[in-house]
Amino acid sequence: MHWSDVMAGRLAERGQRHIIATGITPSGEFHIGHLREILTGDMIARAARRAGMEAELVFVVDNADPLRKVYPFLDPSYEAFIGHQLGSIPAPDADGKPDWKRFNEEGWTYGDHFLVPFLAALKQIGVIPRLLPNLEAYRSGKFSASARIACDQREQIREIVERVSGRELPESWFPWQPLDSKGSLDGLTITGYDYPLVHWTDSHGESGSSNIEKGEGKLPWRLDWPAKWGFNSITCEPFGKDHGAAGGSYDTGKEIAVLFGHEPPIPLTYEWISLRGQGAMSSSSGNTIGPIEALQLVPPEILRFLVANSKPSKAIEFDTGMGLVNLADEFERLSARDFDEEMKDDSLSRRKRVQLEDAKVALELSAIDEAGRSGAASVSFRHLALLAQVKPDDMAVWESLQSSGAIDQPTSQLVDRLSRMRSWIESTHFPDDMRVDLCAEPDVAALEALSDAQRRVITALKRTIEAADWTVDGITAAFKVAGEEAEVGMRDVYRASYALFMGAERGPRLAPILSNCDQSDIVSLVNQASALTS
16 A cells, blocks of 8 residues: 555544644755655645545644844844744845835734745645634644643643653743743743733743734744644644654643543654755755745656655655656656556566555646646657757757647646746756757867877768757767768767767767757868868
8 A cells, every 4th residue: 555545544544534634844945855745745635535534634834933044144133023923023134124014014024924825835736725824823822721630730741841842841940931021932930820911021021921822922832833733623734853752842742631631642753854965954054945836846746656655664865867867757657557456466466466555646746736647748758858949949848749749739737847847957967968969060179089090070060960860869870880881989089079069078978969950060060160170
């Protein structure tokens, strides 16, 4: 069974109605590492619905969390907001400075600034969750029942956290963090408690009281998480391996949830997505690719496939170079298969049948539309990358594909994919091994670096290229005949050809590239080069 169906089976044992939660603190730019969590939740919800259950995906916006430091993308003036809740401070403008005008006129907050583009990316990949803003939940009193239990039974809460996590809490620890006289959660000393008020003295020498029922503060994370499981009726939640580690916040949370009067959700721990060669992504360090940027390069169904086709326990290395090409090729190969027909074969081994079932479900979960299935694009990723480089006009791409019989008319899927392909080619992520940079005129330096034998190849190509059948096979045959006439091996033929056509020593396969170029233009280039090397 696919991992999503395994989770659906676990949910079925608990009932027929489920709320699957994901949640992220909007402290910086969201990256595709965050997509693993919400796509994992979306796929569990889809699997539950496919199994006949009612299932809803929700997204908890942790905008009650504080700004923890001045990140590199922020102006130093944000130092004044450290400790302030993300849903109550102004967003940064283009220069990283607080945008007071928009904050005062529109209520545009720091949390909104990073959340809204992420939601736009989610919509592109077929995920539209119900939003649960945490700050609003505090202010409306939804946390007050759990907060009262925590404050009334703080010694029992302390015992759970210290025993399960293995770390000792400071003597001054209290299970409610009030807002101080400046609106910060940092630097307060608790001086007393009588529900709903928590009394405090802050670092500015001011004293006051925090009203729990009005959300004038928040619970520490290890209490905040299990509290919202209860009033949001969460039955399942995927989360990163840091929360799922022994003694982590899920281990303490599931005991605290029982104290709060409800069951903890069924968990699913997932591994990180890292950037190839750069390690785990981090918003604060800048080691990220944002979801909008990723979707400019990657078709959304392939980004979904990346998560659907990987077990949650397996780390994903996101490679925007050749790894993306290989992923897309795998997606296209699987999309072209008829799994239902293949599984009718009674001779299939159990292992092969499981592989087929997993691949079939992964493809179904890759579809943007839950009711649909991702289909093959009829043109390989590699071939589209080639065409997009040698034909700058989209219409020329479609004409080439039509003349070769690959398509009748471009589908909306192909049009979308070509647009993303052009963005990928123009980015720094496009792999050098696939980059096509044909010479408009002979590269004198590259030609002068050739040996006498290699120059004879160019003289021979003058005739064989002009006479070639202008197909991949015909051009390959022209290279072979030129080598025979020049009495050299194919290594020298391609060394001379790359110098001639690309001004380089090596590159992507030449025959498919040249076959998509105008033959007369290529013949003209060969004639010019032959005149220089004769």
